[in-house]
Amino acid sequence: MFDGRTAADFLSDPDTRVAYGEEINKEMMVKSKVAPFVAKNPNDDGAIIKGALGTLEQGNSFRIPFVDELLDAGARGNVKMNASEEELKKLSMFVKVDVIQHSVPSTESVLNPSSAEKFRTMAKNKLKNWGVRKFDNIVISGLTANCTNIVACGNHTDGTTANIEATDKFSLADVSEAKRRAEQGYAYDAAGNKIDVPQLLPFRQEENAQLGYFETLNYYVMWIGSDSESDLKSDPNWVNAVKEAKERGSNNPLFTGSLGYWDGVLLLPFKTANLRQSGILRSDSNLFTGFSNVKKFDLTTYKGKLAIPTEINLFLGAGAGVIAVDQAANFYDWADKDDPRFMKAGTDKVFAFGKTKYNSKDNDDLLEDNIYNNKDFGVIAVVAPCR
Numbered sequence: 001m002f003d004g005r006t007a008a009d010f011l012s013d014p015d016t017r018v019a020y021g022e023e024i025n026k027e028m029m030v031k032s033k034v035a036p037f038v039a040k041n042p043n044d045d046g047a048i049i050k051g052a053l054g055t056l057e058q059g060n061s062f063r064i065p066f067v068d069e070l071l072d073a074g075a076r077g078n079v080k081m082n083a084s085e086e087e088l089k090k091l092s093m094f095v096k097v098d099v100i101q102h103s104v105p106s107t108e109s110v111l112n113p114s115s116a117e118k119f120r121t122m123a124k125n126k127l128k129n130w131g132v133r134k135f136d137n138i139v140i141s142g143l144t145a146n147c148t149n150i151v152a153c154g155n156h157t158d159g160t161t162a163n164i165e166a167t168d169k170f171s172l173a174d175v176s177e178a179k180r181r182a183e184q185g186y187a188y189d190a191a192g193n194k195i196d197v198p199q200l201l202p203f204r205q206e207e208n209a210q211l212g213y214f215e216t217l218n219y220y221v222m223w224i225g226s227d228s229e230s231d232l233k234s235d236p237n238w239v240n241a242v243k244e245a246k247e248r249g250s251n252n253p254l255f256t257g258s259l260g261y262w263d264g265v266l267l268l269p270f271k272t273a274n275l276r277q278s279g280i281l282r283s284d285s286n287l288f289t290g291f292s293n294v295k296k297f298d299l300t301t302y303k304g305k306l307a308i309p310t311e312i313n314l315f316l317g318a319g320a321g322v323i324a325v326d327q328a329a330n331f332y333d334w335a336d337k338d339d340p341r342f343m344k345a346g347t348d349k350v351f352a353f354g355k356t357k358y359n360s361k362d363n364d365d366l367l368e369d370n371i372y373n374n375k376d377f378g379v380i381a382v383v384a385p386c387r
Helices: 014-031 113-144 172-184 226-232 238-251
Strands: 049-051 061-067 090-105 150-152 186-188 194-196 203-207 215-224 260-262 265-269 310-316 321-324 330-335 343-355 379-385
Touching: 014 113, 014 330, 014 343, 090 113, 090 321, 113 310, 113 321, 113 330, 113 343, 150 172, 172 186, 172 215, 172 260, 172 265, 172 310, 172 379, 215 226, 226 265, 226 310, 226 379, 238 260, 238 265
Parallel strands: 049 321, 150 379, 215 265
Antiparallel strands: 061 090, 090 343, 186 194, 203 215, 215 310, 260 265, 310 379, 321 343, 330 343
């Protein structure tokens, strides 16, 4: 019976809101598909997604610096130091801070502590699941957009996906082509000309501390969609890839959950994105997502011959992306202003993410001819036909 109290009388206290926000944040980082590849600290240069320090206020941008290697021959013999000088080659990229947020209204009146707690718990759980998908979608979409090195399944000397046909099948040969490009630093432009691009650094993982010693593993990582996974299992060499992963997986959960290990590349099932799960994007997908200040990328640029849909798998090396996170997600609950008997709950999280791509325009147009200028630092798109 209505006794004059409203939903505002049963809102959570500050400690509860903080606890719920931390729980949502933890869930996002535990259940996220990309979480195992995010650096645990800003000094971890071997992670797929590097950490960065910055002031995280919505709309702020912070600079990610990069200094290329010294490549000149230098001098020989006992000569003056100024006989051989080489300027440091500095490039930059900027990552913008934004916020993700979502909220849900109660569908029933909240007029006692029991109904309030029931609604908050349900809202928190659903917002956690939403947060995981949203976080993954932002990262995967960011890495997928505007790739500058594309391996077209079955058409390895093409610089675009325009000749991919439905009869082409994703195979371990495509994985090996991406690996060669990663190690040798080459790609093909739209005209089919071979061009120099940055070499990819392998993902570096420290493991086996529980065995009393540390081992450094260096390998590349590939996130694979559902249709490509299906094609891969018909590759005659796939059995060997599975065997290799199984042998390595006794002490490494990443290998245990993998599709296989081939030519120094760990193949991971990321599934294909749909409304209910994050994953690899298709050229005909409308699921490309980002922050509010990120322009929607046209995925149809990856379509195949006769506009057949394709799947955009991601071959990744160290430093493929950059993320900055300095606080947990927030949780809120409040009374509906239009009907005080009902409650609403929501969450938000401030962070920044960007694909690593240094640009001379962010450095007064210097070093325009540098190999890293406007090129993906750690991503190769391996595009295959959908089934």
